[in-house]
Amino acid sequence: MIDLYTWTTPNGRKVSILLEELGIDYAVHSIDISKDEQFDPDFLKIAPNNRIPAIVDQETGVQMMETGAIMLYLAEKHGKFIPKVDRWATIEWLMWQMGGLGPMLGQVHHFVKYNAGKSEYSEERYSKEARRLYGVLDRRLEGRDYIVGSGRGEYSITDMACFPWIARHDWQQIDLNEFSNVRDWYVRIAERPAVQSGYQIPKYVTDIPMP
Ligand SMILES: N[C@@H](CCC(=O)N[C@@H](CS)C(=O)NCC(=O)O)C(=O)O
Structure with missing residues (x-):
């Protein structure tokens, strides 16, 4: 337990x-x-x-x-969700989420959503960084269903780590249709029953936002 x-x-x-x-x-x-x-x-x-x-x-x-x-x-x-053939890529992209995607999008939430108008510099800096990171993920997902794993990829902890941050694309003023590989990946993951139930822990706030 x-x-x-x-x-x-x-x-x-x-x-x-x-x-x-x-x-x-x-x-x-x-x-x-x-x-x-x-x-x-x-x-x-x-x-x-x-x-x-x-x-x-x-x-x-x-x-x-x-x-x-x-x-x-x-x-x-x-023994699940770390593809054996791509263990290091899983760790690499997990670290990318931990050190880049999460903290930078967190700053967008802070300056753009909750404190809009207080610091033009910060809003611009973190919004630009958010778009850059969405672009990185979009290029990584070109021709792939999941971030790591051989072939078209295998669903892993890396996808689970990135997903809830991308779920706040509206807070980040990002139109997922501008990043079509990210959008398709996002919808694919949002459809999973475990993602739908895990998203509502510890309590329901909203449904998973759909593009
Ligand atoms: N690097 C940490 C970040 C955890 C984190 O920032 N948690 C936020 C919520 S998303 C929090 O607890 N914030 C409380 C606070 O800022 O005092 C992790 O990945 O676990």
């Missing part, structure tokens, strides 16, 4: 989607970051960086923060 500490954000959804895809038992604990629950001393014992999500694996005693590490841990433990 896995204890998942999470909230209704892209980073939280990355892990709940993976847990749903794995079909394993897990217990959800809501950490409402709008009420500063991420600073609760009990949560800090598991997640010293005071960010969601975090997990505790009751079977092994492992407790972990940081979605990249959590996804690698769970996927390796269950």
Whole structure:
């Protein structure tokens, strides 16, 4: 059994989607970051960086923060969603999401959605960076169904890590029709039942936005 500490954000959804895809038992604990629950001393014992999500694996005693590490841990433990022939590409693109796509789109949400008009420089900088990253993903997906894996690709933790960030394309003022490979990949993933259920953890906010 896995204890998942999470909230209704892209980073939280990355892990709940993976847990749903794995079909394993897990217990959800809501950490409402709008009420500063991420600073609760009990949560800090598991997640010293005071960010969601975090997990505790009751079977092994492992407790972990940081979605990249959590996804690698769970996927390796269950022997799924890391294509054998493309293990390093999976890690490479997962790191791209962790170090680029997630943090940069997070800045777009901060400056463009929540603080519009406060810093023209930041809005411009991060919007431009967001479009650049969408372009990178679009080129990677040319002729492929998934980000890594041989042939047309194989569904992996890398797709699950990127998806909830792309799900906020409207917050980022991105028209997915301008990035047709990303759009087709996004729709393909959005149709998966485990993605639909994992997206609504720890509670329903909206349906998955469709282009
Ligand atoms: N690199 C971390 C980022 C986690 C993160 O930024 N979580 C956000 C929600 S998406 C959070 O907990 N924010 C609370 C805060 O800013 O205090 C990961 O991948 O797990």
